[in-house]
Amino acid sequence: MTLAQNFKYTLIAYLIAFLSPSLVIFFSKDPKVLIQANTIIYILGAVALIFINTRLTEKPLVERRKNSSWVQIISWGVIGIFITIFSQGVANLIEQSLLGTEAASANTQHIVTLAKQYPLFLLAVSVGGPIMEELVFRRAFIGWLDKYTNVWFAAVLSACLFAVAHMDGHFLVYFTMGIVLFALYEHTGSIWTSSIAHCAMNLLVVLTQMFFVP
DSSP states (O other): OOHHHHHHHHHHHHHHHHHTHHHHTTTOOOHHHHHHHHHHHHHHHHHHHHHHHHTOOSOOHHHHSOOOOHHHHHHHHHHHHHHHHHHHHHHHHHHHHHHOOOSSOHHHHHHHHHHHHOTTHHHIIIIIHHHHHIIIIIIIIHHHHTTTSOHHHHHHHHHHHHHHHHOSSOHHHHHHHHHHHHHHHHHHTOHHHHHHHHHHHHHHHHHHHHHHOO
């Protein structure tokens, strides 16, 4: 499978997984059923995207430049958790100072509320969702666009789309997160580095909000 085909199929599968939960409401309005369906769809979506990406025969340029060991991939993934959280904090402070935005993210607050009521939802937030986003925004999109332009231009455009996709008024925070996650991916040449950082960061942020923030 070429990079262009991979991007097309990855994007289609992602959009199906992203939009499908909104269709469940036509069959049930029970919040528990909706959350369970959302979680299952996100996990299946992640599995589908992983499968699609295993069919890729043309490696992205980012991955051709590096050949990191699994120890390096995992180590930088763990280090990336703290880099990502720190960079988000700095971006949040800049937004508050220059734009007067609220520190709290509406998206995060909504996720925390759902996770408190339905702990199973943590699987969607800390596994399914992040893995799909890494495969779409970092590997598939940048891998395809990198053939035609500078890799960092592709990364900036990807980070912009990543921020817009979250739509909660914290553009700089999500843009910064997108750039940092790409830098982690680029550093080791493995999408699993940014995936580890993204999954663990989401889990850590939600658990902190659940148990330590009143």
